[in-house]
Every structure is written in structure tokens, then in C-alpha cells.
Amino acid sequence: MVARYFVSPQGGRRAYPNITAALAAAAGRGRAALVEIAPGRYEEALTVQGEVRLAAIGGPGTVVVSRPRGTVLDASGAVRVHGLVLTGRDADVVSCRAGTLTLEHTEIRAHKGVSVHARPNTSVTLRDSVILHGRTLFAGSDGLVERCRFIDAADNAVAVIEGADVSVRDSWIGGSRIHGVRVSDARAQVTGCELTGTGRAAVMADTRAELTVTGCTINAVHAEAIMFIEQSRGSVDGARVTDAQHGIGVASGADPVVRGCTFTECRDTGINVQTSGRGRFEDCEVSDAGNVAVFSTKGGAPEVHGCRISRGNVGIAVTDAARGRFTRVEIEDLTSAALRVFDESGAVFEQVRVARCPSGLETRGNGGTTADVTDAEFRDFDMAAVAALGQSRVTLKGVVAERGVLGFGVGEEAQLLLHDCDVTAVSAGGAIGFGEAKLVARNLTVTGSEAFGLCGKDSAYLDVANSEFADCAAAGASFDDTCGGRLVDCAVNGTRGVAVQDNGRVDLVSLRTSLPVVKQATEPAELPPTIVNNYYGPVFHAAVHGAQLAWNNNKAIQQQTNEDGSRS
Structure with missing residues (x-):
């Protein structure tokens, strides 16, 4: 049987003048109690113990309990609060020290300090409530937050730390100075929430946290929408992010699973993985x-x-000794490169489709910079489908380049390996090697180039076998400068241009064509300077003094001089 207590400052039959008096009476009886509170302002510090329910009988917001400093509500037992406004400063406005605490249709205002503090081994539920300014702190506790609003927290709106386990559902979090939800060395599930205007990451997992985010909307945040760091784990499903600095960030050994999310108009990056971060994005x-x-x-x-x-600028970039595996990727309508691998990084691309981007794949860096591309299509590009520079190494298998300027290019000291690749309808050429680069191609097909099918320049080396160059306007293959290499079992077909412009440094083995092979005029090698030895002069076998010599002269005049050079 629940004992009922009525509180009214105006008095009345069996009415208590303040809440503290009613709580003291309830504690004396030791039974479950319902304390019904009439509308008004109560400047009190409430200590609630046992099984007690505090309710505003005039409805939510009609009872305001406040104090200038210190805790307003200190709960131990099985405490429920309905409809109250709790206002405090410089301390925990609401503190649950033991047992369970449920706050429903309640407003908590913490002008400095913590709004709600769930201490270790407690359980706190917030439902249909509003929390202003201060943070809600779950430390080693259990928690449930449903349909709440967290407004303008001075630091984190919700902090889940020290092994706590909390669910936040269908809530709105806005204007937090730091994070909307921070999970540190704890567990949290954030479902169906909207977060906006946070100063840092809207949702943060750190220090081996376990975080699950499902069906959330995040917008207009100053940093990451969602961030996993410091070996945190978890999952993100169906998140919708708009106008964040970074859609999702993963760093320092974190490894989440991210599925079915959209990242729109992120000011810097959509997905950002760094410093040994991992993650699977589906x-x-x-x-x-x-x-x-x-x-x-x-x-x-x-x-x-x-x-x-x-849309946007660059599609996928792997830089600064990073790695990545990218499968079933579709990229279109960018203003820069679709794929970029730089500076000792390694990337694997499979089943990639690129359309209407200035360039397809760009690589640059030392010999540790690698890219492997399998089953890819690059269409309607403004520059090159693939361009490898520096000392990078690129392998293409089953790659199609169609409607652009240059199919595949390799320069400087880079290496490009082509297997079963096709280039169609390019304006400058199918494949080119220049500088000191190496190009190796097997089963390469170039059709409809408005210039060359294959080109070698400078000191590049081209090793091409079992390949076909068809209907190339200028030449099936062109070799200039000191470029070397070989064409083995290749065919040049069509009615335009020449088969090969040969610089004499490339072996043409089993070339099949009806078009002419043109030998380019080569400049003669520069001859070494001529050295002429004259063996008709005198030969001396000892020191000679005072001698005058002349030969091959038509006229010689001999004249004796003194030791000082004067005539004798």
C-alpha cells in the first residue's frame, strides 16, 4: 500500500508546507510513498530515500525546486520524479547515489556543473525530459534516456564513462560546447537521435569504448559527426550526416563497422581514417x-x-603510408581525381566504376607506393584514366578506359603493369611511357585513338605483348628519343596512320599489320675528338740545353742569345 503525502505552501488539511517535511514523514513510516506537490517555487535541497515518487499535480513545469548552490535532489533507493523543474548551480543538480532513479517530464537546469549524475552501481532513467546547460553523467552505472532534449551543454551533453552501460533513444541534442554524446571506457547505444551544433564530434567513442549508433541524424557540427578513437569498437547503421567537418572519423587503433550511412556536404571529408585506425564501411x-x-x-x-x-572534389585518397581496400565503388561528377594513392601508401581497388571525373587514378611517391586495380571502368575523363608518377607501382587488370584524353600513362621512374585492359575513343593516346618509366602490357587493346595507340618517349622502357592497336589516327605505336623495349606478337589494324614509328631501339617481334613501319631518322652519334700523334720530330734521350728547334717551316732563322736573353 502506497502512502500519499500532499505538499502545498498555502497549507490545507494534512498538507505539508514544503517537500522536505513530507519526505521526512515518509521516511519515518518506511513505506512506499507518493508525494504530490502543488504548483509553486520551492527553494530546498531534497534528500530522497527509499521507494518514493515525487509528482507535480499541476502538470509538468508547475513545480520549481531550486537552490543557489549545491545539489537539489539527492536520491538513494527507488525514486521517481514526475513533472518537476530542478534548478541548481556549481554542483550536481540531481545525484543518484544508490539504487534507481527515474525522471519523467522533468526539466533540469544546471547553470554550472552536472545536471544528472548517476554514480557507480546505480541505474538512472530519463524520459520525456529537458536538460539545459549541464552535462548528464553516467559513471559506472546503467542508464536509459528516451525522448529527451539536451540543450546548450557547457561541455558534453551526455557522458558515459568508467564502465557504464547506457541507451540513448529518440532524443535531441543541440548546442553542446564539446560532444553531444561521449563514451569513454564504457558502452552506449544511441538510437534514433538528432544531434546538431556541437563544438566537437557530435558522438565520440574513446578509450576502448563500445558504441552503437543506429538511425541517427547529425547536422551542422563543427568537427566530426561521429568519431572513434583509442581502440574503440562498435557499429554505425543508417546515420544521416549533413554539414560536418568530417562525416565520420576513425583514429588510433579504433575499428568500427559502418553500414548504410549517408554523408552529405561535409566540409572536408566524408569518411576519414588515420593513425592506425581501421574500420569496415559497407x-x-x-x-x-x-x-x-x-x-x-x-x-x-x-x-x-x-x-x-x-560530386565534390577528390573521391578516394590514400596518403602518408596509409592502406585501404575498396570494392564495388561508384564515383561520378567530381572536380578532381576519382582515386589517388600518394607517398608510400598502398591501395587495392576492385569493381570500381568512375564517370565524368577529370582523372581516374593518380599515383605518386617512392617505390613503396602501390595501387592494384581489378575490374574497373573509367569513362568520360578530361585527362588520364590512370597516371603513375614518381617511383610508384601500379597494376591494372581488366581495366577499361573510354572517352577521354589519355588512357594509361606512366612517367618519371614509375612502373605500370597492364593485363587485359582496353582503351577506346581517346584523343591523345592509349598508353604512354616517358621519363625513365617502365610499362609492361599483356593483352592491351587500344581502339579509335585520335593520335597514337602506344607511345614511348625519353628513356622509358616498354614491354608489350599479345596486344592490338586498331584505327589509331597517327600510329599504332610510336617510339621516340632513346626509348627502348619490345613489341611481341602484336597487331596494328585499321586504315589510318602508320603501324609503327620506329626509333630503332625497340625489338619488333611478330608484328602483324598492313600499315607501313616508318624508320625515324636518327642523329649520328657524336664522334670523339681526333688525336694526332706526330712522330717526325726529334727524339731526345738526355737533357737538352740551349737548343732551338723548328720543323715543317718554309723558312727558319737561327739566332744565338746570351744567358740573359740578349742577342750575342
Whole structure:
């Protein structure tokens, strides 16, 4: 049987003048109690013990309990609060020291300090409530937050730390100075929430946290929408992010699984993985990224499957000794490169489709910079489908380049290996090697080039076998400068241009063509200077003094001089 207590400052039959008096009476009886509170302002510090329910009988917001300093509500037992406004400063406004605490249709205002503090081994539920300014802190406790609003927290709106386990559902979090939800060395599930205007990452997992984010909307945040760091784990499903600096960030050994998310108009990157961060990203979409849609850098190593990238600047960039595996990726309508691998990084691309981007794949860096591309299509590009520079090494298998300027290019000291690749309808050429680069091609087909099918320049080396060059306007293959290499079992077909412009330094083995092979005029090698030895002069076998010599002269005048050079 629940004992009922009525509180009214105006008095009345069996009414208590303040809440503290009613709580003292309830504690004396030791039974479950319902304390009903009439509308008004109560400047009190409430200590609630046992099984007690505090309720505003005039409805939510009609009872205001406050104090200038210190805790307003200190709960131990099984405490429920309904409809109250609790206001405090410089301390925990609400503190649960033991047992369970439920706050429903309640407003908590913490002008400085903590709004709600769930201490270790307690359980706190917030439902249909509003929390202003202060943070809600779960430390080693259990928690449930449903349909709440967290407004303008001075630091973190919700902090889950020290082994706590909290669910935050269908809530709105806005204007937090630091994070909307921070999970540190704890567990949290954030479901169906909207977060906006946070000063740092809207949702942060750090220090081996376990974080699950499902069906959330995040917009207009100053840093990352979602961030995993310091070996944190977890998952993100169906998140919708708009106008963040970075859509999702992963760093320092964190490894989440991210599925079915959209990242729109992120000011820098959509997906950002760095400093040994990992992560698996499935069926995500990034559009209108300000810098890079998917960025792996400084030792990052993500796996990306089924990603769709549109508009924005760069599609996928792997830089600064990072790695990445990218499968079933669609990229279109960018203002720069679709794929970029720089500076000792390694990337694997499979089943990639690129359309209407200035360039397809760009690589640059030392010999540790590698890119492997399998089953890819590059269409409607303004420059090159693939360009390898520096000392980078690129392998293409089953790659198609169609409607652009240059199919495949390799320069400086880079290496490009082509297997079963096709180039169609390019204006400058199919494949080119220049500088001191090496190009190796097997089963390469170039059709409809408005210039050359294959070109070697400078000191590049081209090793091409079992390949075909058809209907190339200028030449099937052109070799200039001191370029070397070989063509083995290749064919040049069509009615335009010549088969080969030969500089005499490339072996043409089993070339099949009906077009002419043109030997280019080569400049003669520069001859060494001529040295002429004259053996008709005198030969001396001892020291000679005072001698005058002349030969091959028509006239010789001999004249004796003194030791000082004067005439004798």
C-alpha cells in the first residue's frame, strides 16, 4: 500500500508546507510513498530515500525546486520524479547515489556543473525530459534516456564513462560546447537521435569504448559527426550526416563497422581514417565533400565495400603510408581525381566504376607506393584514366578506359603493369611511357585513338605483348628519343596512320599489320675528338740545353742569345 503525502505552501488539511517535511514523514513510516506537490517555487535541497515518487499535480513545469548552490535532489533507493523543474548551480543538480532513479517530464537546469549524475552501481532513467546547460553523467552505472532534449551543454551533453552501460533513444541534442554524446571506457547505444551544433564530434567513442549508433541524424557540427578513437569498437547503421567537418572519423587503433550511412556536404571529408585506425564501411554514400570523400592517411587502413561517391572534389585518397581496400565503388561528377594513392601508401581497388571525373587514378611517391586495380571502368575523363608518377607501382587488370584524353600513362621512374585492359575513343593516346618509366602490357587493346595507340618517349622502357592497336589516327605505336623495349606478337589494324614509328631501339617481334613501319631518322652519334700523334720530330734521350728547334717551316732563322736573353 502506497502512502500519499500532499505538499502545498498555502497549507490545507494534512498538507505539508514544503517537500522536505513530507519526505521526512515518509521516511519515518518506511513505506512506499507518493508525494504530490502543488504548483509553486520551492527553494530546498531534497534528500530522497527509499521507494518514493515525487509528482507535480499541476502538470509538468508547475513545480520549481531550486537552490543557489549545491545539489537539489539527492536520491538513494527507488525514486521517481514526475513533472518537476530542478534548478541548481556549481554542483550536481540531481545525484543518484544508490539504487534507481527515474525522471519523467522533468526539466533540469544546471547553470554550472552536472545536471544528472548517476554514480557507480546505480541505474538512472530519463524520459520525456529537458536538460539545459549541464552535462548528464553516467559513471559506472546503467542508464536509459528516451525522448529527451539536451540543450546548450557547457561541455558534453551526455557522458558515459568508467564502465557504464547506457541507451540513448529518440532524443535531441543541440548546442553542446564539446560532444553531444561521449563514451569513454564504457558502452552506449544511441538510437534514433538528432544531434546538431556541437563544438566537437557530435558522438565520440574513446578509450576502448563500445558504441552503437543506429538511425541517427547529425547536422551542422563543427568537427566530426561521429568519431572513434583509442581502440574503440562498435557499429554505425543508417546515420544521416549533413554539414560536418568530417562525416565520420576513425583514429588510433579504433575499428568500427559502418553500414548504410549517408554523408552529405561535409566540409572536408566524408569518411576519414588515420593513425592506425581501421574500420569496415559497407553501402555508404558520400556526396558533395569539400575535399576528399573517403580519406585514408597516416597509417589508416579501412575496408570500403559498396560505396557511392558523387560530386565534390577528390573521391578516394590514400596518403602518408596509409592502406585501404575498396570494392564495388561508384564515383561520378567530381572536380578532381576519382582515386589517388600518394607517398608510400598502398591501395587495392576492385569493381570500381568512375564517370565524368577529370582523372581516374593518380599515383605518386617512392617505390613503396602501390595501387592494384581489378575490374574497373573509367569513362568520360578530361585527362588520364590512370597516371603513375614518381617511383610508384601500379597494376591494372581488366581495366577499361573510354572517352577521354589519355588512357594509361606512366612517367618519371614509375612502373605500370597492364593485363587485359582496353582503351577506346581517346584523343591523345592509349598508353604512354616517358621519363625513365617502365610499362609492361599483356593483352592491351587500344581502339579509335585520335593520335597514337602506344607511345614511348625519353628513356622509358616498354614491354608489350599479345596486344592490338586498331584505327589509331597517327600510329599504332610510336617510339621516340632513346626509348627502348619490345613489341611481341602484336597487331596494328585499321586504315589510318602508320603501324609503327620506329626509333630503332625497340625489338619488333611478330608484328602483324598492313600499315607501313616508318624508320625515324636518327642523329649520328657524336664522334670523339681526333688525336694526332706526330712522330717526325726529334727524339731526345738526355737533357737538352740551349737548343732551338723548328720543323715543317718554309723558312727558319737561327739566332744565338746570351744567358740573359740578349742577342750575342
